[in-house]
Amino acid sequence: DTGVSQNPRHKITKRGQNVTFRCDPISEHNRLYWYRQTLGQGPEFLTYFQNEAQLEKSRLLSDRFSAERPKGSFSTLEIQRTEQGDSAMYLCASSLRQGDNEQFFGPGTRLTVL
Amino acid sequence: KQEVTQIPAALSVPEGENLVLNCSFTDSAIYNLQWFRQDPGKGLTSLLLIQSSQREQTSGRLNASLDKSSGRSTLYIAASQPGDSATYLCAVMTTDSWGKLQFGAGTQVVVTP
Numbered sequence: 001d002t003g004v005s006q007n008p009r010h011k012i013t014k015r016g017q018n019v020t021f022r023c024d025p026i027s028e029h030n031r032l033y034w035y036r037q038t039l040g041q042g043p044e045f046l047t048y049f050q051n052e053a054q055l056e057k058s059r060l061l062s063d064r065f066s067a068e069r070p071k072g073s074f075s076t077l078e079i080q081r082t083e084q085g086d087s088a089m090y091l092c093a094s095s096l097r098q099g100d101n102e103q104f105f106g107p108g109t110r111l112t113v114l
Numbered sequence: 115k116q117e118v119t120q121i122p123a124a125l126s127v128p129e130g131e132n133l134v135l136n137c138s139f140t141d142s143a144i145y146n147l148q149w150f151r152q153d154p155g156k157g158l159t160s161l162l163l164i165q166s167s168q169r170e171q172t173s174g175r176l177n178a179s180l181d182k183s184s185g186r187s188t189l190y191i192a193a194s195q196p197g198d199s200a201t202y203l204c205a206v207m208t209t210d211s212w213g214k215l216q217f218g219a220g221t222q223v224v225v226t227p
Contacts, residue, residue, distance in 0.1 A: 004157075006157075031213065033213070033214075033215075035215075040219065041219055042118070042203050042205070042217025042218050042219050042220055043158070043203075043205075043215075043217050044217070045214045045215065045216070048213050048214065055213065056211075056213065056214065058214075091157060091158065093158075100146060100163055100165055101145070101146065101207065101212075101213065102146075102148065102160060102163045103148065103160070103215060104160055105150070105157045105158040105159070105160070106157050107156060107157040108156070108157045110155070
């Protein structure tokens with residue numbers, strides 16, 4: 001399968017714990033995006049990378065959130081001191097810099113904070 | 115600030131009918147518009163992408179139109195099937211926020227046999 005993959009698919013954690021999610025983009029894609037989706041809503045943009053450079057961060061990305069893409073391949077999204085309001089589906093997408101920039105999404109990581 | 119709206123929020127049709135899904139946006143300075151399908155608890159599947167210079171795009175039973183001047187896009191699904199039941203989302207990329215997709219809340223579709 002050459003699509004976008006995300007791990008884990010589900011994460012249940014207690015409030016105050018730290019969690020980390022991983023995203024592996026389509027191999028030739030140099031742009032990588034993180035979105036968050038809550039029930040009944042469309043995804044909301046969090047941040048994106050071109051290669052290893054983080055080019056834009058949403059105001060939704062508080063100081064407790066950090067994303068990295070150290071070698072321009074996979075990316076990690078870490079949430080520190082989780083809160084119940086962080087419960088959501090975290091979606092990763094990738095695209096080519098050239099062309100129409102069509103974004104392809106992974107299956108998502110469902111986070112539940114108890 | 116770009117606002118993307120999808121009406122209706124939910125739609126139920128009998129199998130065989132054509133589906134018409136609407137998407138409106140407030141800022142016409144868009145780079146492209148993408149339509150996605152999302153099954154419950156799953157990620158998004160890209161259906162069609164329309165560049166700002168295009169009027170429509172077709173793939174099989176799917177046809178999407180774009181009217182930038184009126185801030186509207188319509189997704190047509192011909193001869194609906196129960197397998198078309200899902201939530202359909204539209205997303206726009208504006209020229210001043212390149213790379214970031216802004217989504218509507220989606221239209222939940224049920225096709226009854």
